[in-house]
Amino acid sequence: MIELIGLTKKFGNVTAVNNLSFTVRKGEIFGLLGENGAGKTTTLRMLATMLKPTSGTARLAGIDIIESPEEVRGRVGILFGGESGLYDRLTVYENIQYFGELNDMPVKEIKKRIQKLADAFGMNDFLNKRAGKLSKGMRQKASFARAIVHNPDVLLLDEPTSGLDVGAMREVQTFLMNQKEEGKTILFSSHTMSEVEKLCDRIAVIHKGVLADTGTTNQLFQKYRTQSLEELFVRLAGDGR
């Protein structure tokens, strides 16, 4: 479960995220929507304990992000961007192994887990290839495997399908559904409305750092008398466009 309690972040005089409060239930896929600069990435970075909130806090799997940031990171799988962040000079195996070691996993467990992930993602053919020599799709699979090597309870994903082709996007969506089935709590941001509509149990729209509204898509459609997510999005975050 993810619980945001008055989460606020200021950069100098600019308030990037303002008093954000909502809850993501266990085993739920929750979509975070907003225009560029709305504060989605800042929110996710605060939840990932990369940025320190100016005020407010959040709890992930019951752990406070300010009191126990290291413990939070150990329980959370984070992926910012679709396939970026791999060490090109390390093999896929070494990339995943490194994150397993950083998350305090025993060597034997890492080995087993990598094999399991390689089977699940179909990575056996390129597991020992250097990441720099992989195709975008292969890199994307490796990135996902690395993010969940320590079997986290919570997944934070910032635009995971950004820049991916249709086939690769479908694989991400399948991955998210599988994770949900395994009982993971998933918070992800996206610009692709169809993807959000298809995957998310509930959504939150943020506009200029403030929570515009939250609920299931159907609840929000009824409340704002709209029939599409695009329309709803423009209504809540479009500055009257």
Add this chain to the structure above:
Amino acid sequence: MKWKHIMTVFKKELKDIVRDRKTLFSSIVVPIFLMPVIFLLVGGGTARMSEEMTTNITVALSEDSYSPAAQNFLKESLEAQDDEITVVDPVEDPWEAINSKKAKLVVSLDRDFEDKLENSEPFTLKIYYDNSLSRSGGAVGALRSAINKLNGIIAEQRLEALGINPELLTPVVVETENISKTGDGNMMLMMLLPMIIAMLVAVGGIPAATDLVAGEKERMTFEPLLTTRPSRMSILIGKYLTINVFSFASVISTLAGILLAFLINPRSITMGMGQIGGFSLDYGSAVLCVIVTLLLGMTFSGLQLAISTYARSFKEGQTYLSLLMFVVIIPAYSTMMIMPNDIQLYMYLIPVLNTISAFKLVLGGLTNYTGLILAVVTSLVYVALSLLAAASMFRNEKYLFRS
């Protein structure tokens, strides 16, 4: 901060950088091969130049003062003073003769030099040389010395003819003897080696430092790393250790390169200025010198890490870190000529200067425990300050996430 996390980061960074041909090449491979090339070319060139100035000094008489008597006088009197001097055929144009290597020096004599010599009057011997050519400009000294000897002999003959003891003109007889226990080449080594080591220790980690934070930011691998369990300090120390390893590896590879140059041509590493030998090493000072050097490397590794964290991209990191070179080069060159006895106490307190001073001291066979201990203590403070700078950059969200 956990040691396990530090070592995980450290081992991964080492593996990653070792696989980076660019960093490995510039930090380790290049010095091993570049040093022998530099020393053999520069040292060999200097040795050749020195040889050209002191051996086979060809002297020609200018045509306008030529006479068979003048030619004979030069031949008999100058060649007798110095075996390396040879009087060659007369030449018309001194500049052309020197530049076409017909002679290193050209001289002219007064036309009536014979009469003046006969009448015990002074005559003029004018030396033409080209200072832009070391073989000519450098040979003037040898010719002057031969002429001085000739003057002495002629003066002696004249005094004896007058019945005066020539010793009356020499109330003090000067005798010199070099009692140095070290080889002549040690002085050159004391000038070059401390400077090279201090500079390399200070800048050797730059390729690794640039890659480890600024490079990671650019490749977008830094943010995922920060989302893992280890604290930022564990990540920082892991990277810091890697930079240290590379800065010392670059020193070791450079010393290996210098050793290679020495094995190929021992005179090359003293730039042809004599042989190395007769070191009297004080082990206590040597150990303190190594500690000061290690601490200098650690100080600069911390600074490099701070600068690399501040930089937005690899290129920006390279630009900022290259400025660090000036911080090292200025004190290194300004103290190059200082000899061990000239080292002042304050020099042990200043980074870079402290390492250079310590090395000069040890190579010169001197001891100054007060200076060396002061250098160690102040260096520890500098290490702490540079690490604090790196840590404050690593904690600062503004610098950490800017791209």
